[in-house]
Amino acid sequence: MAISSITPSPIPSIPDINPAQKSSASSNTSEITKSFENMLTSLNDSQLKSDALVEQMARGESVDLHAVMIGMEENNVNFNVALGIRDKLVEAYREVMRMQV
Numbered sequence: 001m002a003i004s005s006i007t008p009s010p011i012p013s014i015p016d017i018n019p020a021q022k023s024s025a026s027s028n029t030s031e032i033t034k035s036f037e038n039m040l041t042s043l044n045d046s047q048l049k050s051d052a053l054v055e056q057m058a059r060g061e062s063v064d065l066h067a068v069m070i071g072m073e074e075n076n077v078n079f080n081v082a083l084g085i086r087d088k089l090v091e092a093y094r095e096v097m098r099m100q101v
Helices: 019-058 065-098
Strands: none
Touching: 019 065
16 A cells, blocks of 8 residues: 655645725724714713703702712613613724634
């Protein structure tokens, strides 16, 4: 029985990303960036609204206590959602960094 020698196989090259794929990837990145910016803007607006209601109440202006409490709770929920999204993004980044190439 004849044993044939092992011939090395050529290493496949990584194909270059064509311009259409590059623009698609940058488009997806820009959409994610815009969504995240919109979320942070909304969170900031919620915080400012809540702060304004608390200030009005502290100055003794006619503000409904329920409106102040609802505004503070809405801000708290928005903040917790933003923290959750941030934590998921950080975990995804760490997972990508742990991948072996």
